[in-house]
Amino acid sequence: MKKKAVVNDTAVCQVRMQAISDTMSILSGKWKFHILGTLIEGNKLGFMDLLREVNGIGTKMLSKELQDLEMNRLVSRTVMNTKPITVEYSLTEYGETLSPVINELAKWGVEYRKSVYGDTQV
Protein backbone atom coordinates (compact mmCIF):
# COMPACT_ATOMS: atom_id res chain seq x y z
CA MET A 1 0.00 0.00 0.00
CA LYS A 2 2.55 2.48 1.18
CA LYS A 3 4.83 1.18 -1.51
CA LYS A 4 2.38 1.88 -4.27
CA ALA A 5 1.76 5.36 -3.02
CA VAL A 6 5.30 6.60 -3.29
CA VAL A 7 5.61 6.28 -7.03
CA ASN A 8 7.50 9.37 -7.94
CA ASP A 9 8.57 11.13 -11.09
CA THR A 10 11.89 9.38 -11.10
CA ALA A 11 10.29 5.97 -11.03
CA VAL A 12 7.90 6.88 -13.78
CA CYS A 13 10.73 8.26 -15.80
CA GLN A 14 12.76 5.11 -15.29
CA VAL A 15 10.01 3.02 -16.78
CA ARG A 16 9.74 5.37 -19.71
CA MET A 17 13.47 5.35 -20.28
CA GLN A 18 13.56 1.60 -20.08
CA ALA A 19 10.76 1.42 -22.61
CA ILE A 20 12.53 3.74 -25.00
CA SER A 21 15.71 1.72 -24.62
CA ASP A 22 13.88 -1.49 -25.37
CA THR A 23 12.22 -0.15 -28.47
CA MET A 24 15.35 1.42 -29.79
CA SER A 25 17.46 -1.63 -29.24
CA ILE A 26 14.98 -3.74 -31.18
CA LEU A 27 14.74 -1.18 -33.95
CA SER A 28 18.41 -0.28 -33.91
CA GLY A 29 20.48 0.11 -37.01
CA LYS A 30 20.15 2.07 -40.17
CA TRP A 31 17.49 0.02 -41.89
CA LYS A 32 14.88 -1.49 -39.58
CA PHE A 33 12.44 1.37 -39.79
CA HIS A 34 12.72 1.40 -43.55
CA ILE A 35 12.13 -2.29 -43.86
CA LEU A 36 9.19 -2.21 -41.51
CA GLY A 37 7.80 0.84 -43.22
CA THR A 38 7.98 -0.93 -46.52
CA LEU A 39 6.34 -4.05 -45.17
CA ILE A 40 3.52 -2.03 -43.69
CA GLU A 41 2.66 -0.76 -47.16
CA GLY A 42 2.91 -3.85 -49.32
CA ASN A 43 2.54 -6.96 -47.28
CA LYS A 44 4.23 -10.01 -48.61
CA LEU A 45 7.41 -8.97 -50.34
CA GLY A 46 10.26 -11.04 -51.68
CA PHE A 47 13.90 -10.53 -50.86
CA MET A 48 14.51 -8.81 -54.16
CA ASP A 49 11.43 -6.65 -53.74
CA LEU A 50 12.82 -5.38 -50.47
CA LEU A 51 16.24 -4.94 -51.96
CA ARG A 52 14.66 -2.67 -54.54
CA GLU A 53 12.26 -0.82 -52.28
CA VAL A 54 14.63 -0.15 -49.43
CA ASN A 55 16.77 2.40 -51.11
CA GLY A 56 20.49 1.81 -50.85
CA ILE A 57 20.53 -1.35 -48.79
CA GLY A 58 22.74 -4.28 -49.78
CA THR A 59 22.13 -8.00 -49.52
CA LYS A 60 24.21 -8.45 -46.44
CA MET A 61 22.46 -5.79 -44.42
CA LEU A 62 19.02 -6.74 -45.67
CA SER A 63 19.59 -10.32 -44.75
CA LYS A 64 20.92 -9.48 -41.35
CA GLU A 65 18.23 -6.97 -40.48
CA LEU A 66 15.50 -9.35 -41.56
CA GLN A 67 16.91 -12.00 -39.28
CA ASP A 68 16.92 -9.59 -36.39
CA LEU A 69 13.33 -8.66 -37.06
CA GLU A 70 12.37 -12.28 -37.38
CA MET A 71 14.01 -13.12 -34.08
CA ASN A 72 11.90 -10.48 -32.43
CA ARG A 73 8.82 -11.96 -34.11
CA LEU A 74 8.09 -8.78 -35.96
CA VAL A 75 8.53 -10.29 -39.38
CA SER A 76 7.74 -13.71 -40.72
CA ARG A 77 9.70 -15.50 -43.39
CA THR A 78 8.13 -18.06 -45.68
CA VAL A 79 10.04 -20.13 -48.18
CA MET A 80 7.92 -20.69 -51.25
CA ASN A 81 7.88 -23.83 -53.29
CA THR A 82 8.98 -22.26 -56.56
CA LYS A 83 11.55 -23.22 -59.15
CA PRO A 84 14.44 -21.13 -58.01
CA ILE A 85 13.29 -20.85 -54.43
CA THR A 86 11.56 -17.68 -53.38
CA VAL A 87 10.98 -16.19 -49.97
CA GLU A 88 8.12 -14.06 -48.81
CA TYR A 89 8.50 -11.62 -45.98
CA SER A 90 5.64 -10.00 -44.18
CA LEU A 91 4.79 -8.39 -40.88
CA THR A 92 3.53 -10.65 -38.16
CA GLU A 93 0.45 -9.67 -36.24
CA TYR A 94 2.74 -8.49 -33.52
CA GLY A 95 4.78 -6.53 -36.02
CA GLU A 96 1.63 -4.70 -36.99
CA THR A 97 1.52 -3.18 -33.54
CA LEU A 98 4.47 -1.09 -34.63
CA SER A 99 2.40 0.71 -37.24
CA PRO A 100 1.50 3.63 -34.98
CA VAL A 101 5.15 4.15 -34.16
CA ILE A 102 6.30 4.03 -37.76
CA ASN A 103 3.43 6.17 -38.89
CA GLU A 104 4.09 8.87 -36.34
CA LEU A 105 7.70 8.83 -37.37
CA ALA A 106 6.86 9.16 -41.04
CA LYS A 107 4.26 11.82 -40.38
CA TRP A 108 6.73 13.90 -38.45
CA GLY A 109 9.28 13.52 -41.21
CA VAL A 110 6.83 14.83 -43.77
CA GLU A 111 6.09 17.89 -41.67
CA TYR A 112 9.77 18.39 -41.07
CA ARG A 113 10.44 18.47 -44.77
CA LYS A 114 7.70 21.03 -45.24
CA SER A 115 9.14 23.19 -42.51
CA VAL A 116 12.52 23.13 -44.19
CA TYR A 117 11.71 23.40 -47.86
CA GLY A 118 8.34 24.99 -47.50
CA ASP A 119 5.00 23.70 -48.63
CA THR A 120 5.80 24.39 -52.27
CA GLN A 121 7.93 21.49 -53.35
CA VAL A 122 9.42 18.20 -52.40
Added chain:
Amino acid sequence: MKKKAVVNDTAVCQVRMQAISDTMSILSGKWKFHILGTLIEGNKLGFMDLLREVNGIGTKMLSKELQDLEMNRLVSRTVMNTKPITVEYSLTEYGETLSPVINELAKWGVEYRKSVYGDTQV
Protein backbone atom coordinates in the same frame (compact mmCIF):
# COMPACT_ATOMS: atom_id res chain seq x y z
CA MET B 1 -3.82 16.57 -64.69
CA LYS B 2 -2.59 13.39 -66.20
CA LYS B 3 0.57 13.75 -64.16
CA LYS B 4 -1.32 13.99 -60.91
CA ALA B 5 -3.38 11.00 -61.79
CA VAL B 6 -0.51 8.59 -62.09
CA VAL B 7 0.67 8.82 -58.54
CA ASN B 8 1.50 5.24 -57.82
CA ASP B 9 2.48 3.18 -54.83
CA THR B 10 6.13 3.62 -55.54
CA ALA B 11 5.88 7.38 -55.44
CA VAL B 12 3.93 7.32 -52.23
CA CYS B 13 6.40 4.94 -50.76
CA GLN B 14 9.30 7.16 -51.79
CA VAL B 15 7.86 10.05 -49.84
CA ARG B 16 7.36 7.84 -46.83
CA MET B 17 10.86 6.48 -47.03
CA GLN B 18 12.28 9.93 -47.38
CA ALA B 19 10.30 11.02 -44.35
CA ILE B 20 11.54 8.12 -42.29
CA SER B 21 15.10 8.84 -43.39
CA ASP B 22 14.79 12.45 -42.40
CA THR B 23 13.40 11.69 -38.98
CA MET B 24 15.93 9.01 -38.27
CA SER B 25 18.87 11.07 -39.35
CA ILE B 26 17.80 13.86 -37.04
CA LEU B 27 17.20 11.48 -34.17
CA SER B 28 20.19 9.28 -34.91
CA GLY B 29 22.55 8.04 -32.27
CA LYS B 30 22.13 6.24 -29.04
CA TRP B 31 20.87 9.08 -26.91
CA LYS B 32 18.59 11.53 -28.70
CA PHE B 33 15.37 9.78 -27.88
CA HIS B 34 16.38 9.52 -24.25
CA ILE B 35 17.28 13.15 -24.00
CA LEU B 36 14.11 14.25 -25.70
CA GLY B 37 12.06 11.87 -23.61
CA THR B 38 13.55 13.36 -20.48
CA LEU B 39 12.96 16.92 -21.64
CA ILE B 40 9.35 16.12 -22.42
CA GLU B 41 8.82 15.16 -18.79
CA GLY B 42 10.63 17.83 -16.87
CA ASN B 43 11.02 20.95 -18.93
CA LYS B 44 13.98 23.13 -18.12
CA LEU B 45 16.82 20.93 -17.03
CA GLY B 46 20.45 21.74 -16.40
CA PHE B 47 23.38 19.92 -17.90
CA MET B 48 23.96 18.00 -14.71
CA ASP B 49 20.29 17.16 -14.40
CA LEU B 50 20.39 15.57 -17.81
CA LEU B 51 23.63 13.83 -17.04
CA ARG B 52 21.89 12.25 -14.07
CA GLU B 53 18.57 11.49 -15.71
CA VAL B 54 19.88 10.07 -18.94
CA ASN B 55 21.21 6.86 -17.61
CA GLY B 56 24.75 6.03 -18.66
CA ILE B 57 25.55 9.01 -20.84
CA GLY B 58 28.83 10.87 -20.44
CA THR B 59 29.61 14.55 -20.75
CA LYS B 60 31.03 14.29 -24.20
CA MET B 61 28.04 12.55 -25.70
CA LEU B 62 25.53 14.66 -23.85
CA SER B 63 27.21 17.81 -25.02
CA LYS B 64 27.38 16.63 -28.58
CA GLU B 65 23.83 15.34 -28.76
CA LEU B 66 22.47 18.53 -27.27
CA GLN B 67 24.29 20.54 -29.90
CA ASP B 68 22.80 18.39 -32.63
CA LEU B 69 19.34 18.84 -31.20
CA GLU B 70 19.87 22.55 -30.85
CA MET B 71 20.98 22.84 -34.46
CA ASN B 72 17.75 21.22 -35.52
CA ARG B 73 15.86 23.70 -33.31
CA LEU B 74 14.39 20.92 -31.23
CA VAL B 75 16.06 22.06 -28.03
CA SER B 76 16.88 25.50 -26.73
CA ARG B 77 19.85 26.37 -24.60
CA THR B 78 19.85 29.26 -22.18
CA VAL B 79 22.85 30.40 -20.22
CA MET B 80 21.76 31.64 -16.84
CA ASN B 81 23.30 34.52 -15.02
CA THR B 82 24.38 32.57 -11.95
CA LYS B 83 27.58 32.44 -9.97
CA PRO B 84 29.18 29.40 -11.52
CA ILE B 85 27.34 29.66 -14.79
CA THR B 86 24.37 27.41 -15.31
CA VAL B 87 22.61 26.34 -18.46
CA GLU B 88 18.99 25.44 -18.92
CA TYR B 89 17.87 23.11 -21.62
CA SER B 90 14.31 22.72 -22.74
CA LEU B 91 12.28 21.64 -25.71
CA THR B 92 11.41 24.29 -28.23
CA GLU B 93 7.85 24.59 -29.41
CA TYR B 94 8.94 22.74 -32.48
CA GLY B 95 10.58 20.08 -30.38
CA GLU B 96 7.24 19.52 -28.69
CA THR B 97 5.87 18.26 -31.98
CA LEU B 98 7.99 15.19 -31.42
CA SER B 99 5.99 14.20 -28.37
CA PRO B 100 3.62 11.92 -30.27
CA VAL B 101 6.57 10.12 -31.81
CA ILE B 102 8.39 9.64 -28.52
CA ASN B 103 5.22 8.68 -26.74
CA GLU B 104 4.30 6.03 -29.28
CA LEU B 105 7.80 4.68 -29.00
CA ALA B 106 7.66 4.55 -25.22
CA LYS B 107 4.18 3.07 -25.24
CA TRP B 108 5.25 0.29 -27.55
CA GLY B 109 8.27 -0.40 -25.38
CA VAL B 110 6.09 -0.81 -22.33
CA GLU B 111 3.84 -3.29 -24.10
CA TYR B 112 6.87 -5.09 -25.42
CA ARG B 113 8.21 -5.58 -21.93
CA LYS B 114 4.87 -6.94 -20.81
CA SER B 115 4.82 -9.38 -23.68
CA VAL B 116 8.24 -10.64 -22.75
CA TYR B 117 8.19 -10.73 -18.97
CA GLY B 118 4.45 -10.96 -18.56
CA ASP B 119 2.15 -8.56 -16.82
CA THR B 120 3.37 -9.65 -13.43
CA GLN B 121 6.59 -7.80 -12.88
CA VAL B 122 9.00 -5.32 -14.28
Added chain:
DNA sequence: CAGGATCCTTTACGATACTG
Protein backbone atom coordinates in the same frame (compact mmCIF):
# COMPACT_ATOMS: atom_id res chain seq x y z
C1' DC C 1 16.70 -16.16 -56.26
C1' DA C 2 18.24 -15.77 -51.54
C1' DG C 3 21.78 -15.25 -48.83
C1' DG C 4 26.53 -16.51 -46.52
C1' DA C 5 31.65 -15.47 -46.15
C1' DT C 6 35.31 -12.25 -46.26
C1' DC C 7 37.57 -8.13 -45.97
C1' DC C 8 37.93 -3.48 -45.14
C1' DT C 9 36.52 1.39 -43.82
C1' DT C 10 34.19 4.39 -41.12
C1' DT C 11 32.20 6.51 -37.23
C1' DA C 12 30.08 6.08 -33.02
C1' DC C 13 30.95 5.75 -28.58
C1' DG C 14 33.42 5.70 -23.99
C1' DA C 15 37.06 6.97 -20.43
C1' DT C 16 39.88 10.20 -18.77
C1' DA C 17 41.84 14.51 -18.04
C1' DC C 18 41.64 19.43 -18.38
C1' DT C 19 39.63 24.57 -18.52
C1' DG C 20 36.92 29.12 -17.96
Added chain:
DNA sequence: CAGTATCGTAAAGGATCCTG
Protein backbone atom coordinates in the same frame (compact mmCIF):
# COMPACT_ATOMS: atom_id res chain seq x y z
C1' DC D 1 29.03 24.05 -13.44
C1' DA D 2 29.36 23.17 -18.24
C1' DG D 3 31.64 21.83 -21.12
C1' DT D 4 36.28 20.73 -24.69
C1' DA D 5 40.33 17.85 -26.06
C1' DT D 6 42.52 13.65 -26.81
C1' DC D 7 42.90 8.97 -27.33
C1' DG D 8 41.51 4.40 -28.07
C1' DT D 9 38.12 0.59 -28.97
C1' DA D 10 34.25 -1.72 -30.73
C1' DA D 11 30.72 -2.00 -33.57
C1' DA D 12 28.27 -0.88 -37.74
C1' DG D 13 28.10 -0.72 -42.32
C1' DG D 14 29.60 -1.38 -47.39
C1' DA D 15 31.71 -3.89 -51.50
C1' DT D 16 32.58 -7.90 -53.59
C1' DC D 17 32.58 -12.62 -54.50
C1' DC D 18 30.66 -17.12 -53.91
C1' DT D 19 27.00 -20.99 -53.51
C1' DG D 20 22.72 -24.18 -53.25
